[in-house]
Amino acid sequence: MNSISSYLSSSIGRKWIVALTGLGLFGFVVGHLIGNLQVFLGPEPLNRYALFLQSLGELLWVIRLGLLAMVVAHIVFTIKLRMENRAARPVGYAVTNRRAATFPARMMTLSGLMVLCFIIFHLLHFTAHKIDPSFAHMTDAMGRHDVYRMLILGFQSKAASTFYIVAVGLLAMHLNHGIGSLFQTLGLNSAKLRPLWEKGGVALSWLIFLGYASIPVAVLTGVLKL
Ligand code: HEM
Structure with a gap:
């Protein structure tokens, strides 16, 4: 027990x-994207999937609490590391390597905070239905929550769609650098592996951005409609 706490x-x-x-959290982002992309298959598969998630009952709450715990730990331990790094070099370097750091690397704190703000808005929008209370009462012909209708109506607002597209862009940028840091922490940063995960990270981040952004874009352009 002691060795765990000292570690x-x-x-x-x-x-x-x-x-x-x-x-x-990356696993959740990928899973959530795959679930959401069912919107392109039409209302039936998407509303069935949403009902399946709701039917998980207590397990859904366990997953939600697990996600929340991961978000909190991710933020708290990042702050602790930052504070330690600052304390370790109170004067700062005479010559910084700031220019060598990529744009996503310098944006990690800001993009992380923006994603957090987005998640709070997103939960109020599509889960708690506080932005448009009528979303809570939308049901399809089978009496299920009409998530398909809610998404189409939600993204018909240009302001909401733009906000989502910018937010998933920031999320992708955060993941791009995060994937690199992950492999470094795992010690997989040999000269051979490094280019592989760097390219893989960029490709995955783009896929995540394009996948999520495709939904509001498809609604705004009329590809997805009621
Ligand atoms: C175009 C992009 C997105 C769409 C269309 C979308 C859609 C949805 C919908 C419809 C729900 C409610 C499901 C229900 O109550 O049945 C939901 C919940 C949620 N979304 Fe998203 N989402 C998007 C992006 C994201 C992103 C980028 C994140 C995280 C970084 C995220 C995190 C969550 C979380 C944490 C929940 C709550 C899950 C729960 O507690 O049940 N979403 N999303």
């Missing part, structure tokens, strides 16, 4: 927690 308070232990919680 968790070590810098390497904290790095592992940030990496593993990031990996868990």
